[in-house]
Amino acid sequence: MASQTESSLTPTDRSSPSAVSNTNITVLPAPEQCERDLKQEAITIFLSGAIDKGSAIPWQDDVYQRLRSHPCLQQSFLSRPVVLFNPSRSDWDSTWIESPEFQPWHEQVTWELDKLAEADIVAVHLPATSQAPISMMEMSLVLGGGKQRLVVCCADKFWKRGNVEMMAERGHGKLVNNLDAMVTALVGAIQSVSIYKWGKLVSEEKTGK
Numbered sequence: 001m002a003s004q005t006e007s008s009l010t011p012t013d014r015s016s017p018s019a020v021s022n023t024n025i026t027v028l029p030a031p032e033q034c035e036r037d038l039k040q041e042a043i044t045i046f047l048s049g050a051i052d053k054g055s056a057i058p059w060q061d062d063v064y065q066r067l068r069s070h071p072c073l074q075q076s077f078l079s080r081p082v083v084l085f086n087p088s089r090s091d092w093d094s095t096w097i098e099s100p101e102f103q104p105w106h107e108q109v110t111w112e113l114d115k116l117a118e119a120d121i122v123a124v125h126l127p128a129t130s131q132a133p134i135s136m137m138e139m140s141l142v143l144g145g146g147k148q149r150l151v152v153c154c155a156d157k158f159w160k161r162g163n164v165e166m167m168a169e170r171g172h173g174k175l176v177n178n179l180d181a182m183v184t185a186l187v188g189a190i191q192s193v194s195i196y197k198w199g200k201l202v203s204e205e206k207t208g209k
Contacts, residue, residue: 024080025068025081025082025084026083026084027083028083029087030115031089038081038083041080041081042080043081043082043121043194043197044115045084046123047084048123050126050127050130050131067082080194112138120197124151127158131160139164142171149189151174153178154168156177
């Protein structure tokens, strides 16, 4: 939650943070809101992870691109839209006071907490180069709720790797250590959500099975 130095996203392609849509996958940046119809029909994923003032790898863009090109999520297979909740915002100011009394910061944190609670799936990225305290708190909130599918990409040398392993096991989260495995797990989670919400795999909806 919200310091853009840790939890938020900084896309490398600045043309894509708002209303980016390919093969039914859309990126929704803070503080934008989903249209009601899209919100009801979509499978939603909250992206949580360190950016360390822009020095961390742009994993969020990588995940978006890999999901967009994944064969199981191509337009011909994916009838339900997928929305990636992106905590990044183009007007973020690092001088904002981190206090509930400061309206812009309050708006950001409120958006993150709301979208974290709304998401069907939460993806957490914990690299070895960051302590990622905000992402750890977000993961704890998800585990405490027990209602969402959690996918955690945690580096083997992350400073609290042991704690993450035990938390993921306790909360039945999927724990991986690389982005390839994370994307595979997210595709599986998308399919699971589709079955849970609508009783069908996304590919079955297209074929009418």
